Amino acid sequence: MDVTQIKHMTFAVRDAEKSLKAYKRLLGVPQATKIQEFAKSRNKAAVFDLGGIEFQITESMDPDGRFAAWIDQRGHEGLHHICFAVEDIDAALAEAQANGATLKECSACKVTGSHVHPEGWVAFLQDEVSGIEIEFMQVYKEGEGGDRPQGV
Ligand SMILES: [Zn+2]
Numbered sequence: 001m002d003v004t005q006i007k008h009m010t011f012a013v014r015d016a017e018k019s020l021k022a023y024k025r026l027l028g029v030p031q032a033t034k035i036q037e038f039a040k041s042r043n044k045a046a047v048f049d050l051g052g053i054e055f056q057i058t059e060s061m062d063p064d065g066r067f068a069a070w071i072d073q074r075g076h077e078g079l080h081h082i083c084f085a086v087e088d089i090d091a092a093l094a095e096a097q098a099n100g101a102t103l104k105e106c107s108a109c110k111v112t113g114s115h116v117h118p119e120g121w122v123a124f125l126q127d128e129v130s131g132i133e134i135e136f137m138q139v140y141k142e143g144e145g146g147d148r149p150q151g152v
Pocket residue numbers: 106107108109110111115116117122152
């Protein structure tokens with residue numbers, strides 16, 4: 001498995017604005033950081049760099065949305081998934097599946113397995129490591145991913 005870096009970490013929260021304020025107050029996240037709304041996936045999120053890693057502080061816009069349901073199920077906010085950058089997503093998925101992993105549908109796109117996202121090809125695993133969901137991303141290189149959908 002050729003994980004090259006952590007692409008992002010996504011946290012499920014009930015109130016992204018409140019959470020972002022805490023990151024600004026306690027961890028020095030820039031005051032100019034704003035909450036963005038992602039219509040397609042019905043989420044709002046603060047996305048910022050902290051310690052060289054992209055953080056996504058994400059709140060569902062609907063009570064039964066992906067992140068709201070996750071919080072309800074677990075009973076608390078927390079680290080929802082880690083997205084690991086890989087050199088070759090097809091090879092990474094083949095290796096994971098050869099080792100017993102099962103692919104999970106992307107809740108935003110309703111696609112199972114590798115598919116296009118704004119920043120790269122992504123796929124999710126059904127399998128978790130210690131309660132943390134796994135996403136793989138093969139980040140687009142220059143000239144790749146021209147036919148990609150709007151924000152997720
Ligand atoms: Zn997707």
